[in-house]
Amino acid sequence: MNARALQTGKKGGLLESETLEVIDEYLGMPELHFLEGCNDCEACATACPFYMGIDKNYSPAKMADEMRKLYKATSTISGKILGRLVGASLPQTREEVMKIYDLAYHCSNCGWCYYTCPHGIDSGVLINMLRSVLFRAGLAPQILNILARLESMLIERPADHIMKQWNEVVSSLREKHKTAEPGEAEYLILLDIYSAFVDRESTDLYLTILDEIGVKYALPDRPLGIRPPLALTLGHYESARKVAEFVYTYTLSRRARTLIVLDGGYPYNDLKFAFTYYKARKPAGLEVVHIANLIYDYYSEEGIPPFLKWGRATYIPSCNIDTRGGVAAGAKLVEATAKPYDKHLMWPYAGAGWLSLLCPYVREKLGEVLGVDIVTNVSEFEKTIIDHIKRVGAYLARQAVETSPGRHVFSCLDDIIVVRDSGVDGVNPVHLAKWLVDHLA
Amino acid sequence: MTLSISPPFNTNPGDLYSLSIYVIFPAAIVVFVMGFTYKVSRLILALRRKKWVASRERTGIVNLILGAINVYIYPPLYAIFKNRKNIIIGLAAVHMVGLIPLIFLLGQHVAFYAYYFPPYRILWPLSIPLSPATGSMPVLEELSATATSGQQHSLWGPLTIILNGDVLAAIALAAIGIKIGEKTYGLIRHGHRPSDLIMLIHLALILVTGVLAAHHEYFLSSTSVVSYRIILGAHITLAGLFLALIPFTKYWHFVFGMFFGKFVEWVDRTWMRGAALEGGRLVPVRRRRRARR
Numbered sequence: 001m002n003a004r005a006l007q008t009g010k011k012g013g014l015l016e017s018e019t020l021e022v023i024d025e026y027l028g029m030p031e032l033h034f035l036e037g038c039n040d041c042e043a044c045a046t047a048c049p050f051y052m053g054i055d056k057n058y059s060p061a062k063m064a065d066e067m068r069k070l071y072k073a074t075s076t077i078s079g080k081i082l083g084r085l086v087g088a089s090l091p092q093t094r095e096e097v098m099k100i101y102d103l104a105y106h107c108s109n110c111g112w113c114y115y116t117c118p119h120g121i122d123s124g125v126l127i128n129m130l131r132s133v134l135f136r137a138g139l140a141p142q143i144l145n146i147l148a149r150l151e152s153m154l155i156e157r158p159a160d161h162i163m164k165q166w167n168e169v170v171s172s173l174r175e176k177h178k179t180a181e182p183g184e185a186e187y188l189i190l191l192d193i194y195s196a197f198v199d200r201e202s203t204d205l206y207l208t209i210l211d212e213i214g215v216k217y218a219l220p221d222r223p224l225g226i227r228p229p230l231a232l233t234l235g236h237y238e239s240a241r242k243v244a245e246f247v248y249t250y251t252l253s254r255r256a257r258t259l260i261v262l263d264g265g266y267p268y269n270d271l272k273f274a275f276t277y278y279k280a281r282k283p284a285g286l287e288v289v290h291i292a293n294l295i296y297d298y299y300s301e302e303g304i305p306p307f308l309k310w311g312r313a314t315y316i317p318s319c320n321i322d323t324r325g326g327v328a329a330g331a332k333l334v335e336a337t338a339k340p341y342d343k344h345l346m347w348p349y350a351g352a353g354w355l356s357l358l359c360p361y362v363r364e365k366l367g368e369v370l371g372v373d374i375v376t377n378v379s380e381f382e383k384t385i386i387d388h389i390k391r392v393g394a395y396l397a398r399q400a401v402e403t404s405p406g407r408h409v410f411s412c413l414d415d416i417i418v419v420r421d422s423g424v425d426g427v428n429p430v431h432l433a434k435w436l437v438d439h440l441a
Numbered sequence: 442m443t444l445s446i447s448p449p450f451n452t453n454p455g456d457l458y459s460l461s462i463y464v465i466f467p468a469a470i471v472v473f474v475m476g477f478t479y480k481v482s483r484l485i486l487a488l489r490r491k492k493w494v495a496s497r498e499r500t501g502i503v504n505l506i507l508g509a510i511n512v513y514i515y516p517p518l519y520a521i522f523k524n525r526k527n528i529i530i531g532l533a534a535v536h537m538v539g540l541i542p543l544i545f546l547l548g549q550h551v552a553f554y555a556y557y558f559p560p561y562r563i564l565w566p567l568s569i570p571l572s573p574a575t576g577s578m579p580v581l582e583e584l585s586a587t588a589t590s591g592q593q594h595s596l597w598g599p600l601t602i603i604l605n606g607d608v609l610a611a612i613a614l615a616a617i618g619i620k621i622g623e624k625t626y627g628l629i630r631h632g633h634r635p636s637d638l639i640m641l642i643h644l645a646l647i648l649v650t651g652v653l654a655a656h657h658e659y660f661l662s663s664t665s666v667v668s669y670r671i672i673l674g675a676h677i678t679l680a681g682l683f684l685a686l687i688p689f690t691k692y693w694h695f696v697f698g699m700f701f702g703k704f705v706e707w708v709d710r711t712w713m714r715g716a717a718l719e720g721g722r723l724v725p726v727r728r729r730r731r732a733r734r
Binding site: 028041042047057078115118119122273326 | 480483484485487488490512515516517519520523524527531532631633634635636637639689691693694698699701702703704705706709710713714715
């Protein structure tokens with residue numbers, strides 16, 4: 001703990017120095033508006049899967065309010081003078097901190113609250129800042145913390161047992177697909193532990209499509225992280241920055257100018273857009289594209305063969321691709337290839353976001369590859385989150401079933417996992433990669 | 442019921458009415474302007490610190506325009522489907538029906554604002570009367586509906602039977618009452634911030650004093666000019682406080698916060714990320730042919 005924390009900690013309350021650090025380092029104009037512009041109208045609430053699926057206490061405004069309380073108490077004149085009257089307060093007890101901790105990790109950062117806010121407030125950004133405050137105070141879910149540390153170590157020097165498995169997977173992918181050698185292609189696939197081992201099937205299928213449409217791509221000769229930048233899930237900005245910069249540097253070192261992201265989760269948004277938030281330096285000449293955009297752009301020029309239309313389906317937007325990532329290609333591709341396509345006007349939600357890393361299936365797979373026990377070694381807090389993700393999955397599944405009796409196409413494995421594990425009857429999830437291979441190739 | 446208020450002092454320039462008109466309200470305007478400057482300056486200074494998301498592929502002009510429309514219409518549209526209570530009470534009753542026409546178009550208010558800012562009188566034709574009685578005139582007596590004292594004709598005509606101060610104030614008060622109930626529950630049950638509740642009570646007090654002043658002949662001693670000046674003075678004082686608090690409270694949203702927030706969102710979502718409708722791009726980006734072998 002630094003001197004400032006000791007000094008202020010006596011008078012104010014807990015988390016004061018950590019809040020000041022985060023505010024000092026990461027407060028920009030959008031964040032200032034997010035912190036001061038909330039009207040507490042709760043228009044965002046019904047867009048939040050945790051509010052709808054678990055408890056009315058988990059509304060985005062209320063979760064982000066915890067960061068506002070800390071900000072007002074530490075950084076505003078009115079907060080210092082009027083205190084709780086203007087919603088400024090620092091936690092005084094461990095119980096109060098744990099309540100904040102609970103709220104901070106009931107957010108998948110899907111971004112729907114941002115879109116439904118009449119005042120343009122992105123509560124997800126504030127909740128992530130709150131996680132950063134908590135992380136600095138030593139509070140983070142154990143499993144995510146272990147994975148973030150491992151990712152940090154992995155980019156430094158991958159362990160031999162990981163490289164052995166990695167080489168096997170990459171060799172088999174190279175044998176099966178028309179990959180170029182690293183250094184010979186403009187495109188490099190963002191292949192990480194998650195894409196190579198947890199979501200191997202989708203990776204395989206996407207590469208098949210790339211072969212089909214003739215994109216010249218290379219595979220990295222070492223894992224580009226576990227699911228980079230994983231540390232961002234904890235608000236550990238420094239580590240996230242390090243990992244992201246490694247990914248960029250590696251890509252350019254292989255003479256590739258474009259990084260293709262296959263993952264339907266957070267890496268696309270975090271590497272393409274959000275890197276400015278955690279102050280990573282992305283080289284100017286490097287482009288990050290999502291596979292769905294690449295495929296869609298190809299077919300928007302070439303045209304999708306009409307005879308391939310088959311099967312009733314709907315597309316379920318994924319959090320970090322469709323909302324924050326601005327990728328509409330997944331929906332457009334499914335719409336073009338489904339018959340009939342069940343369109344939804346107001347889809348409220350995406351997946352479990354970062355929290356899906358806590359799902360048993362993902363933990364099991366990652367634990368096997370990385371050689372760590374993240375299956376049995378689960379804290380009570382994490383067990384609660386896992387249970388809640390299941391309930392959120394059930395809510396998502398019910399919404400999917402109401403929207404369409406056909407197939408429910410997701411671009412993210414996380415969504416499929418939480419929906420599948422929810423046990424709701426009638427939900428029929430399929431990955432976008434599988435859907436496209438079945439209908440386009 | 443007659444509310445009897447004993448005048449604490451005579452009608453002299455030092456009474457609350459005079460104070461509110463000549464001291465409090467001008468002071469509130471000064472505080473508002475200073476507060477506005479302060480808030481906007483902070484945002485501009487924060488802009489220097491960093492940070493928008495990085496720019497993605499170019500977005501077409503059509504997409505940019507649709508994106509700008511979308512950031513504004515999506516929240517209410519979404520609320521119509523998913524959050525009806527909020528849209529009916531919050532947006533419709535409190536804002537669209539209640540407060541906005543009352544604050545900006547009530548005949549007495551138009552006269553008041555025009556006193557300070559003469560060009561405001563351009564809104565006279567759109568002004569609304571105080572009571573439904575005016576609205577009945579064009580229907581029953583073939584007279585024009587007037588906003589105040591038969592001097593200004595209202596374009597709203599017979600519509601003023603419902604579009605008048607009394608009806609709008611009743612709707613706004615009912616909606617604010619519900620909101621106060623919700624916020625009180627949130628404060629007691631979940632420890633939510635009390636400032637929102639205080640703001641709502643403040644709004645309700647402005648409305649109540651306004652209604653009392655407007656209908657002093659029923660509520661106050663009809664012969665007492667002093668009590669009328671006190672209640673009207675209280676109304677203007679509370680309104681002055683409202684004006685002064687705008688930059689520092691949630692009232693900020695309808696003056697600047699909402700428009701600024703949506704602009705920021707548009708820059709972030711549409712300009713930078715290229716998203717338009719439901720997170721998507723309407724205009725496909727033509728990728729380079731060199732992507733293919």
